[in-house]
Amino acid sequence: MNEYAFEVKGVSKSYPHFQLSDIDLRLEKGTIMGFIGPNGAGKSTTIRILMGLVHQDIGEVKVLGYSMPKNQVAAKWDIGYASEDMRLYARGSIQWHMDFVKSVFPSWDSNYAATLLKRFDLNSHQKIKGLSHGQRVKAGLLMILARKPKLLILDEPTTGLDPVARHEVLNELMDVLLDDERSILFSSHNTQDIEQLSDLITFVDKGKIIQSQDKESYLDSWRRIRLHLSADATLPNLKGVVEQRSVGSQAIITANGFNEEMAQTYQKCGAEIQAIETMTLEEIFVSEIQNNRQDLRAVTNDTKVEQGGNV
Amino acid sequence: MNYSLIKAMVLKDWYLARWPMLGYFSVGVISLLTLASGTTTGFYIGFILCLSTIVVIGVHLIFTTVVGERKDQTLAFMMSFPVSYKDYTLSKLATNLIGFIVPWFVLTFGSVIVIFSSDGLSDGLVPFVTISLGEVFVANVLVLTIAIITESEAWTIVVMATCNICASLFSFLVTSFPEIVEHMEGDVPVWNSTVKTMLSIEITLVVLLLAAIFYAQSRKRDFT
Numbered sequence: 001m002n003e004y005a006f007e008v009k010g011v012s013k014s015y016p017h018f019q020l021s022d023i024d025l026r027l028e029k030g031t032i033m034g035f036i037g038p039n040g041a042g043k044s045t046t047i048r049i050l051m052g053l054v055h056q057d058i059g060e061v062k063v064l065g066y067s068m069p070k071n072q073v074a075a076k077w078d079i080g081y082a083s084e085d086m087r088l089y090a091r092g093s094i095q096w097h098m099d100f101v102k103s104v105f106p107s108w109d110s111n112y113a114a115t116l117l118k119r120f121d122l123n124s125h126q127k128i129k130g131l132s133h134g135q136r137v138k139a140g141l142l143m144i145l146a147r148k149p150k151l152l153i154l155d156e157p158t159t160g161l162d163p164v165a166r167h168e169v170l171n172e173l174m175d176v177l178l179d180d181e182r183s184i185l186f187s188s189h190n191t192q193d194i195e196q197l198s199d200l201i202t203f204v205d206k207g208k209i210i211q212s213q214d215k216e217s218y219l220d221s222w223r224r225i226r227l228h229l230s231a232d233a234t235l236p237n238l239k240g241v242v243e244q245r246s247v248g249s250q251a252i253i254t255a256n257g258f259n260e261e262m263a264q265t266y267q268k269c270g271a272e273i274q275a276i277e278t279m280t281l282e283e284i285f286v287s288e289i290q291n292n293r294q295d296l297r298a299v300t301n302d303t304k305v306e307q308g309g310n311v
Numbered sequence: 312m313n314y315s316l317i318k319a320m321v322l323k324d325w326y327l328a329r330w331p332m333l334g335y336f337s338v339g340v341i342s343l344l345t346l347a348s349g350t351t352t353g354f355y356i357g358f359i360l361c362l363s364t365i366v367v368i369g370v371h372l373i374f375t376t377v378v379g380e381r382k383d384q385t386l387a388f389m390m391s392f393p394v395s396y397k398d399y400t401l402s403k404l405a406t407n408l409i410g411f412i413v414p415w416f417v418l419t420f421g422s423v424i425v426i427f428s429s430d431g432l433s434d435g436l437v438p439f440v441t442i443s444l445g446e447v448f449v450a451n452v453l454v455l456t457i458a459i460i461t462e463s464e465a466w467t468i469v470v471m472a473t474c475n476i477c478a479s480l481f482s483f484l485v486t487s488f489p490e491i492v493e494h495m496e497g498d499v500p501v502w503n504s505t506v507k508t509m510l511s512i513e514i515t516l517v518v519l520l521l522a523a524i525f526y527a528q529s530r531k532r533d534f535t
Contacts (some may be wrong), residue, residue: 081391
């Protein structure tokens with residue numbers, strides 16, 4: 001039996017102005033992965049490849065044990081997909097949509113649908129065109145949640161929602177995970193939602209996965225260290241330091257892979273440790289992206305120098 | 312092929328377009344009554360009204376069920392269902408072709424019956440009317456082909472406008488053939504080789520356009 005909700009191996013996809021490169025990603029059943037990246041990073045393309053809506057140029061994609069895009073029809077019976085730019089039919093009512101989805105999916109749970117209607121404070125007779133953005137998003141989620149799919153793939157589902165609606169949606173998603181067999185991939189650039197909900201964190205930027213690991217150990221590995229420097233102190237280049245900023249006698253170090261040894265090394269170099277702070281996912285996200293882009297720029301510059309030298 | 316889901320998608324499209332279709336149907340009934348009024352003027356007014364209604368039905372269905380699916384961002388919702396691109400394409404073809412063929416058939420047969428039963432209209436008109444209605448059918452399939460393949464409102468409008476302009480030119484073209492014109496006022500319809508060739512070209516074009524839809528759809532790698 002397949003232990004993964006999905007597995008992506010060596011997937012690439014090229015467009016004229018964007019390239020998704022060598023994506024490796026897997027999600028264990030019963031877990032929720034937060035998929036974070038800035039706009040245009042490749043989140044939606046990756047998600048569409050998982051849904052079989054976009055065909056990868058190379059690489060292997062398996063969703064619920066089915067090869068994608070070849071077996072997408074079989075896989076989609078058990079996938080619930082919602083994206084920020086997905087709409088329901090404006091002229092149909094919520095009830096009409098519910099009846100339509102029910103007519104297609106035998107797994108539709110009418111009692112659960114009725115419960116969700118109440119929880120989301122939706123009127124089933126209202127037409128989609130008369131709904132607010134938040135109500136539309138909740139109606140869309142109702143259509144997939146009441147089907148009870150094994151895998152939920154949600155592309156920025158909370159974008160544009162007010163705090164109350166966001167809270168309702170996130171609570172419902174947490175309820176989904178009460179069933180050990182069900183899994184969620186949740187993309188967002190709202191790090192608060194991801195931090196609240198996810199077991200795993202995956203960062204994507206410029207078409208590449210730059211980090212993918214479990215949330216707790218990932219958050220735990222990052223620290224911001226505030227130092228007071230003596231006049232003759234020189235800070236060493238330590239492994240894991242992502243950013244180092246100094247103003248006068250003050251220095252702020254951002255570190256990934258923090259450990260006590262790191263703190264001791266700074267102290268030996270004449271720095272006084274004023275604070276060692278944990279970081280929010282948003283702060284880590286910004287550091288990761290900036291660090292990744294600096295690395296990319298460095299690689300590009302090195303390549304240019306090499307090419308210049310060769311000429 | 313998931314036929315039950317294809318059927319559900321077709322019924323869904325028709326349901327969402329039911330009120331405008333009912334309106335066009337009412338206009339269609341009035342135009343058929345005018346067409347069958349027994350007078351030559353009534354026939355021509357009814358025929359033009361009926362023809363316009365059929366063109367509008369075809370265009371309306373294409374814009375709401377194919378172009379609208381992309382424009383209104385409901386395509387991703389439908390493609391999240393357990394359907395393949397082929398299923399989706401078949402459902403759009405069925406929605407539009409059946410939705411168009413039924414009124415087109417009623418008009419074609421209605422016109423032929425009225426021509427045969429009316430003393431004021433020559434039976435020789437039948438081949439010309441059949442060729443003209445065939446052109447309307449080809450034009451509808453062409454607009455549908457462009458809409459499904461490009462999913463672009465702009466391209467669909469361009470092709471639709473071109474087809475409408477060409478409809479008048481096509482009538483001039485057909486009436487420029489002496490083999491057709493000389494029999495139009497005759498007592499019996501004459502299905503000579505010119506008429507048969509024109510009808511064959513129309514049928515061939517429809518088959519080629521439908522094949523082009525499946526060929527183009529099978530080559531698509533992005534379906535969002």
